[in-house]
Amino acid sequence: MNKVVTRFPPSPTGYFHLGSARTALFNYLFAAHHGGEMYLRFEDTDRARSKKEYENDILAGLDWLQISYTKAEPLRQSERLPAYRAYLHALIKRGAAYEAEEAEGGKGRVVRFKNPNTRVAFSDLIRGEVIFDTTELKDFIIARSLDDPLYHLAVVADDHDTGVTHIIRGEDHISNTQRQILILEALGFKRPLYAHIPLILAPDKTKLSKRHGAASVNEYRQLGYEPEALVNYLALLGWTPPSGKEKLSHAELIAEFDISAVHKSAAVFDIEKLKWLNREYIRETSDERILEEAARRIGCKDQSIIAKLVPFIRERINVWSDIDTMTAEGEFTYFFKDPDLDPSKIAGKRSDAATAREHLATLYTLLSKLPVRNPDATEIKAAVWEYAEDKGRGAVLWPLRYALSGREKSPDPFAISAVIGREATLQRIKAAQTILKDI
């Protein structure tokens, strides 16, 4: 087999979309699997809607997802006008296209393709034989003028000139294929192989778009998803690797990818499964990485305290921005400063104010015996466990935990105590006792 060449040709008329990202990913995986390469080019023949800003967004997204590519030379279709003009001339010269006066609006002369009105059939790598009767296409327009080509002409020219062997694109392009085959055959080009991948749908089963919430790659980046998780998830949408694995590394995806195994039907984007996958990746990340994200997001207070929060954060978040949410909801504040206690909540369900106060007093004594250096959670637990077992764990430990956190939900009291240290622990227990005395 000749060298595989694929391409990813977005038009920079919008932000880098999830659907585009998956198309890019499949082109990349296919090329990488076969030791080939993927070209990137920008289809900016619609000059009015194309923006540099969007180009940059696409480039940044590709880099973030670690989808590598070769830049076409030149990168933009707007830089290849002479080439298109030559092809247009060739087409006109051999009678396959002609200039025509445009009736509608009368904006000058356009170039129309002379439709041979045949049947065009191609074998799609995913869908098998697809047949179109091109008659209804009429003599479609391929250029606004000799210097202003339209999509179909430009695509055919570019794919040919860069030696593209496989065109892997969204299903929404399937009916464009007939026009492009007609043009390419009129030009005498070799036909590439086509593979039309199914679309990504929103939960309401329509094409995924902005109104369904986050649809751009950059939004997922902002929300704190890991690029590996997003790539992994996108690859699984419409394709199952032969190994049946659900969590695959970049290298595994490349090794297992098979375009002919891609499904024919559209898949609904399930944010819950993406979150789950993302959590799987976060679980494996280093303590350093979590510390870095946490310090930045919580607000860099005491780094040594945040370092102790790492295991706690690791098991509670799906995406990095969950740290922001937790911060906003005050789920970290008691690690940094004494909590405000609601007197009615100190005793908990398994105790009353008077006994809770007794328990706290005993706990204070017990914990005072701990070494002055800050003990770890195991040592703290050991110091009070026997007493808690004896008096009832719920009755003893709820007041302790509440005294330390001031919250109805939190990690266990030993973990909290280990983070805030011996002195703060004793102080908070004392504070809770004092409040209890007042009621």
Add this chain to the structure above:
RNA sequence: GGCCCUAUCGUCUAACGGUUAGGACGGCUUUCUUUCAAGAAGCAAAUCGGGGUUCGACUCCCCGUAGGGUCACCA
């Protein structure tokens, strides 16, 4: 509407003529547990409908139905 594509649990999917239709996410239950989270165990949940072909259809064929895509001087 024309043309094209598609159809297994709520969602992503396995099965490639013979299985009690399997797995994952989510959900629910139980367990662990002072609470939360995590963990462990378990449960519910699907072949769109109708005809064929066949000893036997999720699987092959036809017809419906439903969903999607596309019908630009956008890409």
